[in-house]
Amino acid sequence: MSVFDSGFVNKELSKRTSIFNLPLWVVVGICVGAFIVLILFSLFICISSFCRRSSKRKQYDRNHSSTPMISKEIQEISHLDQRPLQPAVPEIQINMGKAEHRIVFSDRLSSGESRSTTATESTSVPSGAPEVSHLGWGHWYTLRELEAATNRLADENVIGEGGYGIVYRGVLADNTVVAVKNLLNNRGQAEREFKVEVEVIGRVRHKNLVRLLGYCVEGAYRMLVYEYVNNGNLDQWLHGNVGKVSPLTWDIRMNIILGTAKGLAYLHEGLEPKVVHRDVKSSNILLDQQWNAKVSDFGLAKLLCSEDNYVSTRVMGTYGYVAPEYACTGMLNEKSDIYSFGVLMMEIITGRNPVDHSLPPEEVNLVDWLKSMVGDRKSEQVVDPKLPEMPPSKSLKRVLLVALRCVDPDAQKRPKMGLVIHMLEADDSLLRTERRIAEEASSLRHEHSARELGTRKIDSQRVT
Incomplete structure (x- = not known):
């Protein structure tokens, strides 16, 4: 049966067709070959087109690669155009780099x-x-x-x-x-x-x-x-993997708090119109190699003229740092920054995040937990366990008091940044004085001991 079928197929393929009287198998072969050639030709066209576009792109990059040199000078504020802001023309979405x-x-x-x-x-x-x-x-x-x-x-x-x-x-x-x-x-x-x-x-x-x-x-x-500030941000040093002992000593932390306060005070009280940062948090406090604080990220800042009590805006900020009255009403002023700064101070003291759901329910919210701990006279227990040594009791209590005043639910009772700096610097001055007195007393004791030892030696020599 298979032999019959093979002969039948060969007979059919050998039949002459109307196309130039060619056998059927020749016509089929020509069609298959033409189809293969068409596919190869299409692939060649696509590859050629891609190569031409790549060549044009490289030539464009070469023609637009030069850049101007950039100076680093920044001038002080001299004036501000305070005409009413006008709605913007709708932006045109474009492809990057044209x-x-x-x-x-x-x-x-x-x-x-x-x-x-x-x-x-x-x-x-x-x-x-x-x-x-x-x-x-x-x-x-x-x-x-x-x-x-x-x-x-x-x-x-x-x-x-x-x-x-x-x-x-x-x-x-x-x-x-x-x-x-x-x-x-x-x-x-x-x-x-x-x-x-x-x-x-x-x-x-x-x-x-x-x-x-x-x-x-x-x-x-x-x-x-x-x-570019080359020592990372405060969030990394407080909550990152820094080992069992933090490199942020108590003195370094107080210096960071004071530096941040001075930067915010300049925005609030040293400029007209004043600038409200709107997103004060640990990741926006950058640190240099000497652990000096630099407030960053002014992309959200708002301007507030002296005759205005607040500016109404959509609520922006980071969960845990936003002042309650701003979150509820959208009414923004410098007191909103002061609340965020108070939370930041608590974060620096305790080493905890403003909101941490991995903790027991009564400790999730940093502000509420710290208020209860201070109220129960457990101030020493709120200190970051990674601190190399416990801070002086007076210094800790003073800083906690300032932080609690900054997060007062009544915005009007929160101190201005200038007063915050005064309270912090007074504390530092007191500590420096106490340390100097202690060092001088210790030095005097050593000198007195040395004199007594010398006197005893002289007396023993006279006796002999």
């Missing part, structure tokens, strides 16, 4: 050349780009420049991440190390509001505030460029 869509707010020239400009002066802009606007201070960065500094915002360069943006470590073309915060764009922040706040914050300079070096505004993208 030069023709760049919008740069600048008073810098390329190649390291620097001069002050006004809104009517012109700056070198790529052909076809929109008109350049000016904030009147600081330094502008292009998106491509910051992409190059952070290796195209690579994950390995992320040094911080929160609900309002991601912070990257970057190295500029002049080898300046910076922290680049890429703000999230879905928060609806008005364009003019962004400009005013960046202008104000960018002009301030204080040793306990992280300097804002510049900014990048391109289409829908908003980036802030800060100085």
Whole structure:
């Protein structure tokens, strides 16, 4: 049967067709070959197109790789345009890095050349780009420049991440190390509001505030460029894996508290309009190699004129640090920062998070637990067990008292930051005086003992 079938198939395939009188098997072979050639030709077209796009992209990168040198000078505040804020024009979403869509707010020239400009002066802009606007201070960065500094915002360069943006470590073309915060764009922040706040914050300079070096505004993208502080943040040193004994001694912790207070006092009382930080927490307190505190992250800061008691805004901040009246009403003023600072002080003293659900129910909320411990006269039991040595009793009680006053449920009863500094510095002065007296007394005792020993030796020599 199989032999019959094979012969039948061969007979059918050998039949002549109407296509040039060719056998059927020849026609089938030609069709299969043509199909294979068509597939190969399609693959060749796709590969060629991909290679051409890659070549154009490389040529574009070579043509746009130069970046201007950046100066580090920051001027003091001289004035503020206090005209009413206007609604922003809807932002246009763009693809990252397109030069023709760049919008740069600048008073810098390329190649390291620097001069002050006004809104009517012109700056070198790529052909076809929109008109350049000016904030009147600081330094502008292009998106491509910051992409190059952070290796195209690579994950390995992320040094911080929160609900309002991601912070990257970057190295500029002049080898300046910076922290680049890429703000999230879905928060609806008005364009003019962004400009005013960046202008104000960018002009301030204080040793306990992280300097804002510049900014990048391109289409829908908003980036802030800060100085880089190289010893991490307070949250890492309080809650990270630092071993059984913390390197943060009591004196270091008090220095961090005092430095943070001075930075906030400058924002609240040294500027007009005053600046309310709005997100005071341990991860926003950066530390240098000498453990000096620098308040960072002004991306959420709000301005408050002296004639205003508060500004109404959507509630922003971090759970556990937000003042109760601000969380309930959205009415923000500097007392909101003072509450957050009080929580921060408690966190530094105890080494605990503001809210920790892994603890027993009565200890979950740091503020409530600490209030009950102090009320039960158990102040010594709230100290971070990782401290190398227990703090002086007077110092501990004084700092706890200041912290409790800062978190008073009645915002009007909370002290201003200037008064907080006065109370903290008075405590430090008292401790220094006590230590100096103790050291002098100890020195006098040693000298007296040495004199007595010398006298006894002389008397024994006379007797002999």
